[in-house]
Amino acid sequence: MKKRGGALWVGVVVVLAIIVIVFRDRIHFDWGAFWQQLRHASVGHIVAGIALIYATYWLRAVRWSVFVSPTKKVPAKSLLGPQFIGFTAVAVFGRLADLTRPYLVARRISLPLSSQVAVYTIERMFDLGAAALIFSSALAFTPKDLPHHEVFVRAGVVSLALTLAIAVFAAVVRVAGGAVARFAEVALRPLSKPVAESIAEKITGFRDGLNALSSVREFLVVAAISLAMWGMIGSAYVQTAHAFVETPELAGLTFSRTMLLMAASIGGSALQLPIVGWFTQIAVTATAMHAFYGAPIEAATACGAILLVVTFICIIPAGLVCARLEHVSLKRVTEESEAAAGEQSLAQ
Known part of the structure; x- marks a missing residue:
């Protein structure tokens, strides 16, 4: 596994180096305009976007507690830590850490990992x-x-x-x-x-x-939570775009027009690589804003960078604090969740 991971990293670096060498004379990017966009971005809108994203993590914990309620009554607040730690692991180690959340929840509430992987699947x-x-x-x-x-x-x-x-x-x-x-x-x-x-x-x-989901009521509750959560995520995209007050194409963006940007961002994060994936996601969202809304590439790139922070990276501080309080090593728990899932697949 480690050898394959090392080979993947080498391959990514080589490809990026080739792209930079081939296109270095064809890409016209004004770094001064980029930094100016970041300096003048509205902090209030950015904070509002981060607050919305943090609220979705609470909703995820509430939804997970509804999923497990037929088997075991678990308060949502006890599942908030695993959400923070799990999404932090994904932000740091990429999609390979996706099973960290069900692994941590299974360990926290003393239920089989297979049951929480099933919850994770239905959650997706x-x-x-x-x-x-x-x-x-x-x-x-x-x-x-x-x-x-x-x-x-x-x-x-x-x-x-x-x-x-x-x-x-x-x-x-x-x-x-x-x-x-x-x-x-x-x-x-x-x-x-x-x-x-x-x-x-x-x-x-x-x-x-x-x-x-043993009743229609539970299904409707989960559906309502899911819709509210994704409405908040869409609103966080809007808040982030509105932070760029000097770019009319972004400052006046409506919720409906943000949907294509949101779709592009989700697509760009589907195969998230550790750290490198941050830059590919910025590139995907910047390209979408430039193509769909006509935003200058410098403003689009600055917005893409802030969007990554708001929707993806902002969870890292809370996740690290929770991991520290719960004496959890991000790397170790990611490896353990992968190994446990592998053993479960073999057993089946």
């Missing part, structure tokens, strides 16, 4: 569904006089179709999850046995997570 699906619903609702009703109106409407329609597909898939999995998992494994096995087994395992985990 609710996130995807809530985000898609907000995207589609906001984008579908953008004013016709806005630039790139057809792009926004098309994205809204696609997002709405995705939301409906997720709802249908969830209903089918809830009723016949085992059959769906077996069908997926048989269908995909000729292409790749490991991929087929992995997808079947995820479908089973999704079914187990759905089964954890």
Whole structure:
């Protein structure tokens, strides 16, 4: 694992070096304008964005407590530390640390890791569904006089179709999850046995997570929390853009127009590499702001950097404090969660 990780790092550095060498004479970037944008950014808007993001971590803890409530009554405040530590691990070590949260929660509330991985799986699906619903609702009703109106409407329609597909898939999995998992494994096995087994395992985990919601009331509570959380995340994007008061293209950005930026940012973080992924995410969001809104590349890059801090890096101080108070090593717990998940997969 460490050898593969080292090879990956070397490969990334080589690729970045080649890109810099090839395009160094073609990229015109005014560093003075970039720093000026950062200096004049509104601190109040940035703080408001960070406050919204921290509120979503509290909502995540509340939602997780609802997920486990049929099995064990757990106060949301006891799950806040694992949320902080888990997302800090992802910010520092990349997506390989995604299972840190279910691992820490399982250890905290003395439930099997498999049950919390199932919760994690269903949590991801609710996130995807809530985000898609907000995207589609906001984008579908953008004013016709806005630039790139057809792009926004098309994205809204696609997002709405995705939301409906997720709802249908969830209903089918809830009723016949085992059959769906077996069908997926048989269908995909000729292409790749490991991929087929992995997808079947995820479908089973999704079914187990759905089964954890024992009543319609719990489902509606989780759905409402998910929608509120993603509404806050979208508002944090708006606050961050509005912080750049000297750039009208960003300072006047509406919630609906922010949706494409939010989608680009989420896409840029899907395969997050440790540290290096920060810069790729800045590049993705800056390119989106420059292309969709016509913002100058320097302002777009400055906004992308602050956006990374607001939505991703700001959790690190709280996570480090919680890890210190709970005597948790980020590196060790990340390795332990990977090993535990691997052992669980082998056992299955």
